[in-house]
Amino acid sequence: MRDSIFIFSEDQLKYKFNNNHPFNQLRLKLTLDLLEKINAISKEDIIPPRMASDEELQLVHDPHYVTAVKKAGNGELSEDMAESYGLGTEDTPIFPNMHEASSLLVGGTLTAVDYVMSGKVKHALNLGGGLHHGFRGKASGFCIYNDSSVAIKYIQQKYNAKVLYIDTDAHHGDGVQWAFYDEPDVCTFSIHETGRYLFPGTGNINERGQGKGYGYSFNIPVDAFTEDDSWLDAYRTSVKEIAEFFKPDVILTQNGADAHYLDPLTHLSATMRIYREIPKLAHEIAHQYCDGRWIAVGGGGYDIWRVVPRAWSLIWLEMTENNNCYGPLPADWLDAWQDKSPVKLPSEWDDPADLYDPIPRKAEITEKNAQTVEKALYPIRNKAGHE
Amino acid sequence: MIVEEIMNTDVSTLTKEHTIADAIHLLSEKRIRHVPIVDGDNQLLGIVSDRDIKDATPSILDIEGRKEVLNRSISTIMTTNIITGHPLDFVEEVSAIFYDSKISCLPIVQDHKLVGIITQTDLLHTLVELTGAHQPGSQLEVRVPNKPGKLFKVFSCIQNRKVNILSVLVYPDKKDEFYKVIVLRIQTMNPLRLIEDLENSGFEVLWPNLPGMEAE
Ligand SMILES: [Zn+2]
Ligand SMILES: [Zn+2]
Numbered sequence: 001m002r003d004s005i006f007i008f009s010e011d012q013l014k015y016k017f018n019n020n021h022p023f024n025q026l027r028l029k030l031t032l033d034l035l036e037k038i039n040a041i042s043k044e045d046i047i048p049p050r051m052a053s054d055e056e057l058q059l060v061h062d063p064h065y066v067t068a069v070k071k072a073g074n075g076e077l078s079e080d081m082a083e084s085y086g087l088g089t090e091d092t093p094i095f096p097n098m099h100e101a102s103s104l105l106v107g108g109t110l111t112a113v114d115y116v117m118s119g120k121v122k123h124a125l126n127l128g129g130g131l132h133h134g135f136r137g138k139a140s141g142f143c144i145y146n147d148s149s150v151a152i153k154y155i156q157q158k159y160n161a162k163v164l165y166i167d168t169d170a171h172h173g174d175g176v177q178w179a180f181y182d183e184p185d186v187c188t189f190s191i192h193e194t195g196r197y198l199f200p201g202t203g204n205i206n207e208r209g210q211g212k213g214y215g216y217s218f219n220i221p222v223d224a225f226t227e228d229d230s231w232l233d234a235y236r237t238s239v240k241e242i243a244e245f246f247k248p249d250v251i252l253t254q255n256g257a258d259a260h261y262l263d264p265l266t267h268l269s270a271t272m273r274i275y276r277e278i279p280k281l282a283h284e285i286a287h288q289y290c291d292g293r294w295i296a297v298g299g300g301g302y303d304i305w306r307v308v309p310r311a312w313s314l315i316w317l318e319m320t321e322n323n324n325c326y327g328p329l330p331a332d333w334l335d336a337w338q339d340k341s342p343v344k345l346p347s348e349w350d351d352p353a354d355l356y357d358p359i360p361r362k363a364e365i366t367e368k369n370a371q372t373v374e375k376a377l378y379p380i381r382n383k384a385g386h387e
Numbered sequence: 388m389i390v391e392e393i394m395n396t397d398v399s400t401l402t403k404e405h406t407i408a409d410a411i412h413l414l415s416e417k418r419i420r421h422v423p424i425v426d427g428d429n430q431l432l433g434i435v436s437d438r439d440i441k442d443a444t445p446s447i448l449d450i451e452g453r454k455e456v457l458n459r460s461i462s463t464i465m466t467t468n469i470i471t472g473h474p475l476d477f478v479e480e481v482s483a484i485f486y487d488s489k490i491s492c493l494p495i496v497q498d499h500k501l502v503g504i505i506t507q508t509d510l511l512h513t514l515v516e517l518t519g520a521h522q523p524g525s526q527l528e529v530r531v532p533n534k535p536g537k538l539f540k541v542f543s544c545i546q547n548r549k550v551n552i553l554s555v556l557v558y559p560d561k562k563d564e565f566y567k568v569i570v571l572r573i574q575t576m577n578p579l580r581l582i583e584d585l586e587n588s589g590f591e592v593l594w595p596n597l598p599g600m601e602a603e
């Protein structure tokens with residue numbers, strides 16, 4: 001029996017705003033091609049996504065909003081109405097058939113969920129998903145429908161399982177957090193660049209949930225210019241302790257690859273090293289607590305040439321326990337894409353040691369991040385101490 | 388914004404006839420930290436804080452002494468020279484009062500009657516809303532020469548990019564009196580093109596701004 005599946009079809013590339021928009025699903029193809037060129041994936045591993053039904057979308061989304069997205073995609077939504085739904089903005093422009101394209105990304109994550117929760121496979125990867133800024137009734141931050149929120153609600157209803165959501169995108173996973181803010185059976189964790197300057201601005205330590213859900217929302221806002229060691233220390237410490245506290249039945253990881261130094265939209269200074277380690281720990285947690293049940297989705301990632309293909313390939317390679325990801329990248333992959341890339345493609349799986357100049361306030365940033373972790377985990381550490 | 392728009396009008400009060408024990412009960416029941424004392428016409432006589440009560444009551448070990456104190460009138464421990472605000476005061480003015488007088492709550496009085504109360508928490512909440520921090524957005528800081536017309540130019544760059552502004556703050560540049568800094572919260576995840584436009588118009592843009600660091 002195979003352990004992992006990779007959700008993909010060319011139709012996922014139809015989620016496309018325009019040619020100048022930073023969100024570009026060509027990254028899916030670049031990633032799959034890289035995996036194919038190192039023989040890390042076969043045709044049987046690839047499962048096409050299904051469409052999400054309106055009913056499924058409405059597990060999370062307002063029916064009026066779904067109607068508005070449909071109308072927008074058919075060119076029937078007035079400018080004023082569009083604006084009130086966050087559509088037709090520079091961030092989320094209207095494009096033909098946007099409802100169908102967005103539903104397919106959600107359906108892909110639901111396909112992944114069904115494979116994993118029915119026990120057909122242990123792990124499933126839908127890089128087309130991870131649209132964590134989508135709100136109940138509003139598009140935001142390049143996201144129309146929130147596949148992860150829909151998938152978590154779907155898991156709750158159909159499989160009655162406790163979900164741990166782990167979000168390592170450089171932006172706060174606000175849409176998912178707010179969707180489950182008052183629920184104790186879903187635990188959300190987001191590590192991101194502080195919202196002091198960066199979109200969306202939320203994700204403070206003190207956003208811990210409300211009502212019955214108080215204590216089930218965790219946020220680690222790290223400082224701008226944070227580097228690998230400090231980032232990884234924060235990630236490992238908090239994910240391990242939160243998993244031990246929550247004891248999930250399944251984990252859903254959002255794997256935005258925009259915390260990299262080269263990403264144009266954020267200010268963190270991480271390298272490929274964190275993208276090796278993120279799936280490694282997720283995999284470990286999945287086997288330790290969830291009998292392997294692990295659904296991974298994509299997310300942000302705006303250097304689609306130099307960062308995303310390597311970072312996202314590493315998730316699949318970890319899932320399938322394939323070590324063939326050191327040293328030079330395959331020459332035929334570089335040959336196939338170099339001409340189309342506006343920047344020089346990297347030659348190796350790992351980043352060079354001199355990727356960027358030393359960060360002047362490194363020690364202070366590291367110390368502050370460690371304190372942030374301490375504050376964020378205080379409630380569960382304190383509780384454990386009293387038992 | 389004026390005080391009337393943010394004050395809490397559902398105020399729990401006590402009268403002189405109440406005891407310190409009553410005040411303890413009310414504070415814990417309503418989870419508040421201050422209670423205004425009023426007369427029959429709702430005129431403000433004084434205010435009692437949880438701290439005043441703590442200072443006045445002997446420890447639980449001193450049972451007799453404690454009993455005696457708890458039965459005293461609340462008027463024996465209330466503060467009477469109180470700073471008050473008016474519903475038409477500006478929130479900015481009131482913030483300055485909090486800052487200067489180191490108080491944590493401000494009764495609002497109109498026609499000699501108590502009509503509302505503002506706490507530090509209310510004020511902070513309002514300031515957060517004023518800065519737009521509760522809506523998804525990015526924050527930029529633009530350094531501009533302290534001359535007329537510069538703000539207009541910044542705004543026309545933003546308008547050209549059809550970006551919605553959530554809030555604007557302007558403050559003087561601490562390092563150079565000939566400059567000021569415009570803090571913008573804008574409703575977009577991708578401010579790159581706007582930043583480019585602003586820089587092409589000769590402005591210095593900080594995103595993010597960490598002293599000692601140069602963003603690219
Ligand atoms: Zn992101
Ligand atoms: Zn495994």
